[in-house]
Amino acid sequence: MINLENFFPSFDIFESINLNLREGLKHVVVLELLKHEQVHGVIGPQHSTEEKFVTELGQKVHVPIISFTARTSVLPDTENHYFVRTAIDDAVQTRALAAICKGFQWAEVVILYEETDYGCRFISHLNKALQDVEIGQVHLVAVPSSAKNSHLRKELSMLNEKKTGVFLVHMNPSLGFRLFALTQKVGMMSEGYSWIITDSVSNFLNSMDSVTRVSMEGVVGIRPYVPYSDNLEKFKERWTRNSMVQNKNRGQVVDLNAYGLWAYDTITALAIAVEKIGPVNSSPLYAKIAKNGTKHDDLRISTFRPRLLRELSSTKFRGLSGDFELIDGKLKPSAFEIFNVIGTGERRVGFWTTYGGIRRQFINSSDHDQAKTYSTSTAELKNIVWPGDLTSQPKGWLPSILRIGVPWKSGYKEFVSVTDIDPATNRTHNPTGFAIDIFNETLKFLPFKIKYEFYCL
Numbered sequence: 322m323i324n325l326e327n328f329f330p331s332f333d334i335f336e337s338i339n340l341n342l343r344e345g346l347k348h349v350v351v352l353e354l355l356k357h358e359q360v361h362g363v364i365g366p367q368h369s370t371e372e373k374f375v376t377e378l379g380q381k382v383h384v385p386i387i388s389f390t391a392r393t394s395v396l397p398d399t400e401n402h403y404f405v406r407t408a409i410d411d412a413v414q415t416r417a418l419a420a421i422c423k424g425f426q427w428a429e430v431v432i433l434y435e436e437t438d439y440g441c442r443f444i445s446h447l448n449k450a451l452q453d454v455e456i457g458q459v460h461l462v463a464v465p466s467s468a469k470n471s472h473l474r475k476e477l478s479m480l481n482e483k484k485t486g487v488f489l490v491h492m493n494p495s496l497g498f499r500l501f502a503l504t505q506k507v508g509m510m511s512e513g514y515s516w517i518i519t520d521s522v523s524n525f526l527n528s529m530d531s532v533t534r535v536s537m538e539g540v541v542g543i544r545p546y547v548p549y550s551d552n553l554e555k556f557k558e559r560w561t562r563n564s565m566v567q568n569k570n571r572g573q574v575v576d577l578n579a580y581g582l583w584a585y586d587t588i589t590a591l592a593i594a595v596e597k598i599g600p601v602n603s604s605p606l607y608a609k610i611a612k613n614g615t616k617h618d619d620l621r622i623s624t625f626r627p628r629l630l631r632e633l634s635s636t637k638f639r640g641l642s643g644d645f646e647l648i649d650g651k652l653k654p655s656a657f658e659i660f661n662v663i664g665t666g667e668r669r670v671g672f673w674t675t676y677g678g679i680r681r682q683f684i685n686s687s688d689h690d691q692a693k694t695y696s697t698s699t700a701e702l703k704n705i706v707w708p709g710d711l712t713s714q715p716k717g718w719l720p721s722i723l724r725i726g727v728p729w730k731s732g733y734k735e736f737v738s739v740t741d742i743d744p745a746t747n748r749t750h751n752p753t754g755f756a757i758d759i760f761n762e763t764l765k766f767l768p769f770k771i772k773y774e775f776y777c778l
Contacts, residue, residue, distance in 0.1 A: 409545050434462070510537075657672065
């Protein structure tokens, strides 16, 4: 209840909004709230498995369903007037991911995603975003939520044989952390590999152990950018104190990420919307009964709920997560920060915005001189340390080892001279001579490194 305590101190109207908290917002709980508690707004659901039923129910009885965790929608927007999403839409995140892949000039990407309804909807957005930037070589690997380590290891081994070096991971943090622990063990966190994580993992990095964090060194991730503010810092201090008190027996502090801030701003927006409506007059709140031949015919349609939806849709304020504004029932797109996992910590290397593209420093949309130019260059970013402790950007593919033939003969040693030959393979390690010098000098002009071995012909 820390949010309401912050919002209402200057008002003598604490009773104007009442939060009816329920553990696990399943469809039976929503039905109970609508029938018996006469609620005018529902915050939830937090899990996509309940989303379709709850949003359809909200549309039927005209009750706003407000979710700070839903990043996509199971229903078309035209059928979802009463579904309000106060989190950044995944269509925006996928544009940021596609821009980064394009900026690094990767022509091929392997996407490992969790095999859920939400995961499939995310992939639909991501496929479109990658196609829009002309990255057509996309390989999809669906991973079951219940996948055991043996399954993950098998998938990684098969991917390692494809010689593709760019991997994008979108899955729940628990599954993602197990994946990266195995990735290091099979040798796929070494030179030549690139790993990108979506905010499904990056929002929860502070909750993983130090061993897992080390296994992710060199990973690049994105997550919603939360700008600094005095109110945010004060709230974090109160949150930490309260969390320490509530979890003193377990000795841990619950981490506050973007979802926690969106939840806070959601309740704040709802409270502001209620205050804008003011006291309800004596006109009946329930104008008619919703009847359409279903078992939920006893649910009544409220005349207050559409007003609440209108006021909520027009509510704007500076929240803890940044500017709060809804456009077509979704939170207005903001910036994503791009970061690099280094050692036991992480380093911010830049930003992506819908108006400015990839930038080293955050630019506000009101800064017209900079915001009017959309940057697609990753050269704007700070230096990134890639897997294998490399500072040079991987090319996105793992080249095979080239077999260089050496036409060795007993004469003309000034051109080619060989002193050691493996009789089993004909391989030689240190050939010398003018021809070898020319070959080595030529390699210096290539924009990338190649691996090679010499074999005597």
